[in-house]
Amino acid sequence: xxxxxxxxxxxxxxxxxPDPAYGAVMPPIYQTSTYAQTTPGGHKGFExxxxxxxxxxxxxxxxxxxxxxxxxxxxxxxxxAMDAVMKLLQxxxxxxxxxxxxGGSYRLFxxxxxxxxxxxxxVGMNDVAKVEAAINENTKLIWVETPTNPMMNVxxxxxxxxxxxxxxxxxxxxxTFASPYLQQPLNFGADIVMHSATKYLGxxxxxxxxxxxxxxxxxxERLSFIQNASGAVPGPMDSFLTLRGIKTLHVRMQRHCxxxxxxxxxxxxxxxxxxxxxxxxxTHPNHEVAKKQMNDFGGMLSFxxxxxxxxxxxxxxxxxxxxxxxxxxxxxxxxxxxxxxMTHASIPKEEREKSGVVDAxxxxxxxxxxxxxxxxxxxxxxx
Ligand SMILES: *Cc1c(COP(=O)(O)O)cnc(C)c1O
Numbered sequence: 001x002x003x004x005x006x007x008x009x010x011x012x013x014x015x016x017x018p019d020p021a022y023g024a025v026m027p028p029i030y031q032t033s034t035y036a037q038t039t040p041g042g043h044k045g046f047e048x049x050x051x052x053x054x055x056x057x058x059x060x061x062x063x064x065x066x067x068x069x070x071x072x073x074x075x076x077x078x079x080x081a082m083d084a085v086m087k088l089l090q091x092x093x094x095x096x097x098x099x100x101x102x103g104g105s106y107r108l109f110x111x112x113x114x115x116x117x118x119x120x121x122x123v124g125m126n127d128v129a130k131v132e133a134a135i136n137e138n139t140k141l142i143w144v145e146t147p148t149n150p151m152m153n154v155x156x157x158x159x160x161x162x163x164x165x166x167x168x169x170x171x172x173x174x175x176t177f178a179s180p181y182l183q184q185p186l187n188f189g190a191d192i193v194m195h196s197a198t199k200y201l202g203x204x205x206x207x208x209x210x211x212x213x214x215x216x217x218x219x220x221e222r223l224s225f226i227q228n229a230s231g232a233v234p235g236p237m238d239s240f241l242t243l244r245g246i247k248t249l250h251v252r253m254q255r256h257c258x259x260x261x262x263x264x265x266x267x268x269x270x271x272x273x274x275x276x277x278x279x280x281x282x283t284h285p286n287h288e289v290a291k292k293q294m295n296d297f298g299g300m301l302s303f304x305x306x307x308x309x310x311x312x313x314x315x316x317x318x319x320x321x322x323x324x325x326x327x328x329x330x331x332x333x334x335x336x337x338x339x340x341x342m343t344h345a346s347i348p349k350e351e352r353e354k355s356g357v358v359d360a361x362x363x364x365x366x367x368x369x370x371x372x373x374x375x376x377x378x379x380x381x382x383x
Contacts, residue, residue, distance in 0.1 A: 005065065007181065008250045014065025015072075016058060027058035029240045051228045055236035059243045060211075063201075066180045066246060067193050069213035071220035073227050074239060078176065078196025079104050080232035081210030083112075085172055085192060087226045088219075089140055091117025096134045097143040098125050100151055100355045102174065103343050105143075125155040126286060132163055139167075144190075145174040146183075147290070150302045150339045150363040151356045152277040154286035157293055161189025170219075176200070176330075181253035182294045186215055192223075199330030203245040203252050209234045252332065255368040256299030262371045263364065263378070267303050272382050277302040277356075299366040300329060302339070305382065310359035313338060317362060319381035322373055329365035334374055337363045 005014055018025055030053055035046040046052050056074050063072030075081040082105060089095070097109065099122040109120045121134045125144060142164055146155040157173055164171040172192040173185035179200040185193045195201055197209040214220050227233060234242075264278040279290035280297030290297060305316060317325050323336040327343065337343065340359045344352050352358075366374065 007066065010065045011249045012247050015061025027055050027240065027243065029236045030054045031236050050231050050233055053236055053239070056234060056239040059239040062243055062246055063211045064213050066249070067186055067213040068184045069186050069193065070215045071213065073212045073223055074234050075210040075212070075227065076232040076234050077208050078194065078198060078210035079108055081194050081212050082108055083232065084223055084226045084230065085194065085212065086113050086118065087230065088170070088222060089118055092138055093140040094119040094121065094136065094138040095141045095143055096121045096123060096131060096139060098145045098148060098155060099123055100148045100153060101145055102149050103346060105145070105174065107346065125160065126153060128156070128159045128163065131160060135167060139169055141170045141172060143172050143174070147177045147279055147298065147300065149177060149343065150361065152279055152284070152300065152302060154279050154290040156289045157185050157188040157190060165189060177300055178294060178298060179249060179253055181250055182296055182298055186213065188293060191216065191219065197242050198328065200253065201246055201249060202242050203249065203331060205328060205331035205333065207238045207241040209238050209242045252368055256366060257296040259368060259371045259374060260297065260299035260301060260366045263366050263374060264301050266375050266378065270382065272306050273303055274306045275304045300364070301366065302361055302363045304358065304360045308360035310340065313360045313362050316381050320377055322369060322377040323364065331365070332368050334367035334369060335365040339363050
């Protein structure tokens with residue numbers, strides 16, 4: 001029956017039922033590390049909160065439901081969730097990944113897991129032939145991120161899944177930028193969908209949390225073994241906050257998309273703006289793929305002012321008053337960022353510019369405020 005819930009109901013009811021103790025409609029914050037046993041092993045399914053906690057379990061069921069998957073796992077952060085996926089692998093195994101990956105993911109792969117003997121290949125995934133060419137007998141996993149940050153490239157999940165299925169490789173998709181409101185990677189053949197729930201799922205910039213959702217029982221068993229053995233689990237309060245955030249995901253996303261479109265179109269028509277990166281434009285190189293796999297185009301976009309350099313871009317960002325200059329994205333409030341000196345500062349300038357992250361690029365996470373106020377703010381900041 002769960003499986004049949006439509007998305008806008010799954011966000012509220014997926015895997016949830018009133019608490020058996022007192023009928024609490026929201027799952028209580030079970031702020032406990034351990035559980036009373038009547039005799040060794042005699043317990044109600046909970047022994048120790050690293051392994052299981054009722055609030056976290058409620059969240060994990062919700063996560064599975066909104067991604068149209070069977071099993072959800074919650075972690076202390078998005079990167080902790082990725083860390084668990086990488087621990088499925090053995091030294092000598094190889095991973096193929098998107099070349100314009102989230103900076104923290106790139107750091108985890110290259111600075112941590114390369115040291116444990118994993119090998120990573122970073123390729124432009126819009127060209128499926130390049131992905132196939134990078135596969136060898138040691139390849140075990142393909143890691144996709146779509147849309148990408150901050151260039152808003154869109155990768156065809158079904159096309160990559162056709163390759164992984166044929167070769168018996170694992171396909172993981174970082175679905176943070178889209179959220180399951182816009183796309184459900186498991187439906188396109190992915191094996192693992194990962195989220196930084198810190199962003200759209202939590203949605204209020206008040207929690208750091210990560211998640212994985214899978215369909216395969218064996219994969220679930222291996223990942224939950226790692227989750228318990230490595231221990232990067234979220235606490236009950238953070239699980240509760242994320243669960244509360246998810247309940248309004250569909251209404252927030254609808255407004256993020258509306259506002260994102262209005263801001264993208266405003267900027268594209270502005271004489272002082274040279275380029276706007278947003279997958280909803282017909283001129284976006286991956287627009288057809290975006291249309292095929294996404295329900296709408298989201299509230300993330302990047303732009304370049306005409307003739308701007310590093311200093312001019314910073315000045316516009318500093319002039320903004322309703323858009324807050326900050327890291328992160330996906331909250332109800334609008335944020336602006338400067339990728340070259342913030343999220344992508346650790347990537348050498350030449351490397352950065354190869355993927356389009358020039359010094360004049362500005363990234364916006366368009367929130368759910370009144371869009372007229374957002375546009376007015378941009379108008380005065382651009383001048
Ligand atoms: C933020 C982010 C992450 C990392 O998640 P944390 O919750 O910050 O650990 C991974 N991928 C993407 C696309 C992100 O935006």
